[in-house]
Amino acid sequence: MKVAxxxxxxxxxxxxxxxxxxxxxxxxxxxxxxxxxxVPFGARRLQGFVVDVKDHSDIKQLxxxxxxxxVVPVLNEELLDLGRHxxxxxxxxxxSAYQAMLPAAMRAKYEKTxxxxxxxxREMLPDEVKPxxxxxxxAAWKEVEAAGLWRAAQKAVQQGVLEAVYxxxxxxxxxxxxxxxxxxxxxxxxxxxxSLPTRQKEVLSFLLEKGQAASVAELQxxxxxxxxxLKALVDKGFVVLNDVEVYRDPYEHRTFQPSEPPVLTRAQxxxxxxxxxxxxxxxxxxxxxxxxxxxxxxxxYMQAIDEALRQGKEAIVLVPEISLTPQMVERxxxxxxxxxxxxxxxxxxxxxxDEWRKxxxxxxxxxxxxxxxxxxxxxxxxxxxxDEEHETSYKQEEMPRYHARDVAIYRARRxxxxxxxxxxxxxxxxxxxxxxxxxxxxxxxxxxxxRGLPDVHVVDMREELRSGNRSMFSRRLLDELRRxxxxxxxxxxxLNRRGYSTFVMCRSCGYxxxxxxxxxxxxxxxxxxxxxxxxxxxxxxxxxxxxxCGSEHIRFFGTxxxxxEEELTRLxxxxxxxxxxxxxxxxxxxxxxxxxxxxxxxxxxLLGTQMIAKGLDFPNVTLVGVLAADTMLHLxxxxxxxxxxxxxxxxxxxxxxxxxxxxxxxxxxxxxxxSIELAARHDxxxxxxxxxxxxxAHGYPPYYYLTLITAAHEEAPAAAKAAEKxxxxxxxxxxxxAAVLGPVASPIARLHDRYRYxxxxxxxxEPNLTAVLKAVIDRYQADxxxxxxxxxxxxxxxxxx
Ligand code: ADP
Ligand code: ZN
Ligand code: ZN
Numbered sequence: 001m002k003v004a005x006x007x008x009x010x011x012x013x014x015x016x017x018x019x020x021x022x023x024x025x026x027x028x029x030x031x032x033x034x035x036x037x038x039v040p041f042g043a044r045r046l047q048g049f050v051v052d053v054k055d056h057s058d059i060k061q062l063x064x065x066x067x068x069x070x071v072v073p074v075l076n077e078e079l080l081d082l083g084r085h086x087x088x089x090x091x092x093x094x095x096s097a098y099q100a101m102l103p104a105a106m107r108a109k110y111e112k113t114x115x116x117x118x119x120x121x122r123e124m125l126p127d128e129v130k131p132x133x134x135x136x137x138x139a140a141w142k143e144v145e146a147a148g149l150w151r152a153a154q155k156a157v158q159q160g161v162l163e164a165v166y167x168x169x170x171x172x173x174x175x176x177x178x179x180x181x182x183x184x185x186x187x188x189x190x191x192x193x194x195s196l197p198t199r200q201k202e203v204l205s206f207l208l209e210k211g212q213a214a215s216v217a218e219l220q221x222x223x224x225x226x227x228x229x230l231k232a233l234v235d236k237g238f239v240v241l242n243d244v245e246v247y248r249d250p251y252e253h254r255t256f257q258p259s260e261p262p263v264l265t266r267a268q269x270x271x272x273x274x275x276x277x278x279x280x281x282x283x284x285x286x287x288x289x290x291x292x293x294x295x296x297x298x299x300x301y302m303q304a305i306d307e308a309l310r311q312g313k314e315a316i317v318l319v320p321e322i323s324l325t326p327q328m329v330e331r332x333x334x335x336x337x338x339x340x341x342x343x344x345x346x347x348x349x350x351x352x353x354d355e356w357r358k359x360x361x362x363x364x365x366x367x368x369x370x371x372x373x374x375x376x377x378x379x380x381x382x383x384x385x386x387d388e389e390h391e392t393s394y395k396q397e398e399m400p401r402y403h404a405r406d407v408a409i410y411r412a413r414r415x416x417x418x419x420x421x422x423x424x425x426x427x428x429x430x431x432x433x434x435x436x437x438x439x440x441x442x443x444x445x446x447x448x449x450x451r452g453l454p455d456v457h458v459v460d461m462r463e464e465l466r467s468g469n470r471s472m473f474s475r476r477l478l479d480e481l482r483r484x485x486x487x488x489x490x491x492x493x494x495l496n497r498r499g500y501s502t503f504v505m506c507r508s509c510g511y512x513x514x515x516x517x518x519x520x521x522x523x524x525x526x527x528x529x530x531x532x533x534x535x536x537x538x539x540x541x542x543x544x545x546x547x548x549c550g551s552e553h554i555r556f557f558g559t560x561x562x563x564x565e566e567e568l569t570r571l572x573x574x575x576x577x578x579x580x581x582x583x584x585x586x587x588x589x590x591x592x593x594x595x596x597x598x599x600x601x602x603x604x605x606l607l608g609t610q611m612i613a614k615g616l617d618f619p620n621v622t623l624v625g626v627l628a629a630d631t632m633l634h635l636x637x638x639x640x641x642x643x644x645x646x647x648x649x650x651x652x653x654x655x656x657x658x659x660x661x662x663x664x665x666x667x668x669x670x671x672x673x674x675s676i677e678l679a680a681r682h683d684x685x686x687x688x689x690x691x692x693x694x695x696x697a698h699g700y701p702p703y704y705y706l707t708l709i710t711a712a713h714e715e716a717p718a719a720a721k722a723a724e725k726x727x728x729x730x731x732x733x734x735x736x737x738a739a740v741l742g743p744v745a746s747p748i749a750r751l752h753d754r755y756r757y758x759x760x761x762x763x764x765x766e767p768n769l770t771a772v773l774k775a776v777i778d779r780y781q782a783d784x785x786x787x788x789x790x791x792x793x794x795x796x797x798x799x800x801x
Contacts (some may be wrong), residue, residue: 036070187206506551
């Protein structure tokens with residue numbers, strides 16, 4: 001095999017195909033599909049994935065592979081195939097698919113610099129760029145970007161004055177620790193003991209007794225020796241020092257109480273029996289485990305996993321990032337101990353890499369993780385579980401735009417194993433499939449504790465205003481909070497911030513401060529009196545006067561958690577409040593710390609955003625308050641009602657999970673909306689039926705499929721024109737059964753300095769779709785090169801904005 005086909009790390013249409021390279025003699029038989037290599041590509045040196053090795057190539061003059069980056073393939077045959085499947089279904093580039101499967105630490109990273117091609121050309125540098133190259137010939141891209149000189153630099157590159165240089169580097173290396181081991185036969189070592197000074201003798205006999213290498217740190221800790229005796233032993237040739245690879249264990253300082261499985265309830269037993277039978281039979285099926293909050297779904301997952309592990313197989317558990325709480329991790333660690341790897345965004349790049357390698361080396365049999373853990377490189381999967389399957393965070397919003405549920409089912413089919421989708425509020429898509437018998441429905445209709453679900457009261461905030469209460473707390477909620485304080489019980493308050501902005505508005509002229517790059521209002525942050533854009537990260541100080549009319553009456557509107565906290569401490573001065581939001585949980589470990597303080601009853605009220613809605617389980621919480629239930633209802637998104645229903649149901653599930661009965665108060669300005677009414681009655685099925693009728697009437701999923709196409713450009717007319725052309729092309733080439741809507745300006749009309757127009761395809765069956773969409777990409781890629789129109793296609797959109 002002399003030729004390798006390589007997917008290079010340039011995410012673009014032109015490079016989205018394998019390129020052939022010559023395999024030099026020394027790597028013949030070494031290089032396999034799924035390994036990473038570096039190759040020359042034009043003037044650059046790039047990383048890439050080998051996807052095939054073969055004997056011949058149609059290309060005459062092949063360039064050689066430069067380096068091999070892996071000793072064994074990092075992507076196995078199954079994952080390489082899965083990549084092709086993602087390309088086909090999500091229209092992503094091959095390189096994006098493969099990179100999504102690996103931890104960030106392994107992703108290709110370059111040090112990118114711009115270099116002066118020739119000292120003589122220095123004079124030809126544009127004036128504004130000259131200072132960057134003063135006294136040197138090379139500058140990092142980052143500096144050029146930071147200085148806002150990108151365009152000027154680009155021109156200089158086009159004129160041949162500067163050239164782009166890429167240097168491959170790997171982000172996080174393996175972590176190693178120095179270990180000492182005996183270098184001579186142990187018989188000889190024993191004889192030498194007598195002639196050694198005391199300290200050296202201690203070290204050598206410790207190593208003899210241990211029978212294996214000991215870390216230098218261990219020697220120093222146990223024996224209290226300095227490095228001198230060790231060095232003496234090394235110099236004599238009795239001991240060698242090696243770098244031994246170790247894992248960074250994020251849970252290093254934690255101990256987990258081993259847990260024994262409880263006796264299952266009848267409903268749990270029945271559900272488990274079906275899943276376990278499917279595991280034992282090695283057959284692919286998809287189950288929907290529909291169980292109210294606190295009905296013991298997690299316990300069913302764990303015993304089903306047990307079955308898979310007993311069969312010598314592996315399992316993946318996906319949990320939404322937001323509910324991958326310390327409590328959740330602890331439950332799995334307690335039950336499965338060192339068999340578990342955990343993958344979530346709270347880990348450092350290096351820690352994630354370590355967890356991934358434990359999986360890759362088959363040192364663990366179970367992974368609990370967020371969305372991307374669905375790509376865990378197990379080779380003998382016995383089951384995949386997706387908890388809270390309705391969560392939209394399972395959909396990735398950048399290339400590859402995959403949904404973890406689809407990937408899980410695709411992999412499970414290949415491994416011939418079951419998938420379990422669990423939820424108290426299944427997505428409409430999933431419940432509809434279960435209703436049709438495509439998925440098998442398993443139900444846990446009751447809570448484990450015989451308390452039942454909490455009482456829910458809906459408070460009409462318009463009434464409050466009419467009767468003169470201008471506060472953000474209704475009288476009822478305040479009364480109940482006071483009662484909890486008196487009884488020493490705890491409360492959780494949710495401020496639904498999604499779609500809710502603490503924007504800054506001028507009361508005199510109505511001017512709202514917006515991001516200069518994105519068409520959305522900036523959010524006010526108390527810390528440092530700053531305003532931030534939650535899309536692009538743009539940040540600026542709060543202005544004292546209205547930029548439009550000069551009035552001083554400019555201030556923030558809407559309600560942030562900080563403002564609620566202030567009001568809360570004003571109304572209930574004795575209450576101890578813990579606030580959880582992006583500001584207080586930014587630091588690593590902060591999330592965990594705040595929760596354990598609340599668990600230890602160091603506070604009476606836990607106030608937070610969506611991040612507190614799920615998975616938390618505190619015995620002493622008897623009241624849950626939702627401050628503004630309807631903020632999400634008005635988003636331009638056909639799933640707005642579904643999301644509202646899900647959130648209210650989930651957060652209600654936090655109350656009264658144990659001995660003490662729970663109560664929920666939902667404050668809203670639209671108390672008669674069906675999503676709020678039905679959430680208050682815990683009536684999922686009624687909500688399902690009502691919402692399905694609406695979806696059918698308006699032609700939305702699950703009755704129809706959608707594809708969203710967005711064209712973006714710095715000039716609004718250019719974006720609009722491109723979107724028009726695309727819509728016309730689609731109308732011409734798709735069948736009459738597909739409806740093409742638009743183009744219209746996107747709800748977020750401008751993002752990252754680009755204006756956005758979108759069109760939507762609605763269809764039930766459209767065999768031509770993939771081919772037509774690929775043609776759209778091909779046609780507009782040329783445009784992108786010239787005019788800079790950016791076209792994105794989402795074949796299963798969850799973000800409608
Ligand atoms: P869900 O995942 O459906 O919200 P959990 O699995 O978290 O529910 O269960 C709720 C509580 O009931 C947990 O504290 C759990 O330990 C407990 N539990 C679950 N199953 C049983 C059982 N069969 N017997 C006793 N307690 C159980
Ligand atoms: Zn003004
Ligand atoms: Zn912005």
